[in-house]
Amino acid sequence: MLRALDIRDILIIDHLELNFQAGLNVLTGETGAGKSILLDSLGFVLGWRGRAELVRQGAKQGEVMAEFDLTPDHPAHAVLAEAGLPTGDTLLLRRVNTAEGRKTAWVNDRRCSGEVLRALSDTLLELHGQHDDRGLLNPRGHRAMLDEFANLADMLVTVRERWTTASRARKMVSETRIALEAIRAEEDFLRHAVAELDALDPQPGEDAALDLRRRDMQSAERIRGDIQRAQSLLTGGADAALSDAQRWLEGVADQAQSALDAPIAALLRAMIELGEAQDGVARVLDGLDFNPGELEDCEERLFAIRALARKHDVLPDDLGGYADTLRQKLAAVDAGDQDLADQEAALAEAEAAYAGAADQLSAARRETAAALDAAVMAELAPLKMERAVFETRVTDAEAGPEGKDAVAFTVATNPGAPAGPLNKIASGGELSRFLLALKVCLRGETGNQTMIFDEIDRGVGGATADAVGRRLKSLADGGQVLVVTHSPQVAAQGAHHWRVQKRVVDGQTLSEVVPLDDDERVDELARMVSGDTITPEARAAARALLAG
Secondary structure (H helix, E strand, C coil): EEEEEEEECCCEEEEEEEECCCCCEEEECCCCCHHHHHHHHHHHHHCCCCCCCCCCCCCCCCEEEEECCCCCCCCCCHHHHHHCCCCCCEEEEEEECCCCCCCEECCCCEEEHHHHHHHHHHHHEEEEEECCCCCCCHHHHHHHHHHHHHHHHHEEEHHHHHHHHHHHHHHHHHHHHHHHHHHHHHHHHEEEEEEEEHHHCCCCCCHHHHHHHHHHHHHHHHHHHHHHHHHHHCCCCHHHHHHHHHHHHHCCCCCCCCCCCCHHHHHHHHHHHHHHHHHHHHHHHCCCCCCHHHHHHEEEHHHHHHHHHHHHHHHHHHHHHHHHHHHHHHHHHHCCCCCCCCHHHHHHHHHHHHHHHHHHHHHHHHHHHHHHHHHHHHHHCCCCCCEEEEEEEEEEEEEEEEEEEEEEEEECCCCCCCEEEHHHCHHHEEEHHHHHHHHHCCCCHHHCEEEECCCCCCCCCCHHHHHHEEEEEEEEHEEEEEECCCCCHCCCCCCCCEEEEEEEEEEEEEEEEECCCCCHHHHHHHHHHHHHCHHHHHHHHHHHHHHH
């Protein structure tokens, strides 16, 4: 709850320190006394967008501090944790606005952004009034209010989970279809390319091996003739001549008295070397011997491998791996239909599960809408609007994580009159009472949030104003409600009362807020009853109001 508000140099406020308490806190005062400035100041420290110029004339800067008490389970703790800000039992907000328009904010003495302030504001405070566009008058929030009234949190969790599951399944099906369409667009190419690669079956390292073999065969063609001519000379009688020479020399060796031994040994060695030369040349010729068609086949395969490599823009040694990649794509095409069918079946199951949960949620909403209508109508009767009709309309909407319903609060202020949106049909006073009746019916645990009602009693008086005040008091039980009011019947219901008034200091008009004791409160209520001149009758009426 809001514990304290400290305002310095804001508009016509020089310095105000306000200490609020639990229960119903009322602020009264003449029109123009500065009650709206208090709300502007509170909105400023909470990060709301409001007046552009707030700094009091002549001051260098304006400053507002607000202190809130937090329960251990207060949702503000989660906002603070997410923002990396310190938390505890007390929350201190401070915001400064310089005369040049620069704004700076602190939360528990740590600098923070306006966005963090606004996030905290949503957990700390509710503002309701005739121009309330943040709460009950905002149709975008009506569904959430109905769900809270019906305690549908568990059903909402189920619907959100099933929506998420269906969304993921839908995305998977879409991605699979797109991938399949892309692959099918090149299916003919894939099948032709794989068949072509399978027929050739290139192996890693084959390009280099074929190129070496081709070079060897081309080289063999160039040197084979010379080697054959050399062989013909080596085998064309040289060995026979040497053999004849050896025989003739050996026949006369005895007569030469060993003079021919050395030449005969040399001839023998020459014959052995000649034989080795003949064998070596023969072996080389055998190695150079190849089928002329083999060179043609080698070149044809080498050129085919290199042509495929250029066609697919890969290295020759990578053709095998590239073929495997294409086969995987083809396998995806072949298996894709089954995968898609499985995914579509899973999607259908997820959508059916979502539809079932959403239907249950819709049924619960429609059933609860009738209960909410009855509750609001019961509250309208004491507020002198027993002839008005309130209806919560639940209509079909585009499916989403919150279900497939649109919810809108509609009213008809007179029997037979057409119903319409709450903020367009009701007049100012009627709207105030509709808002109050709704808030009474929709209230949950009020201890976590401070509720502010800004002149919600405008346009009503007498017994109706008394009924408004009693409902505001009821709302404040166990929590905190601040009411800016011109109605003495409403003000009399307050547990704590402040008067907003103006004073002139050194020719300058300033606004101040004065807490009222019991006697001062009687005078203030009497002023509200009779005007500037307070009569004994007005005081008696004030005491009667306070006595209840």
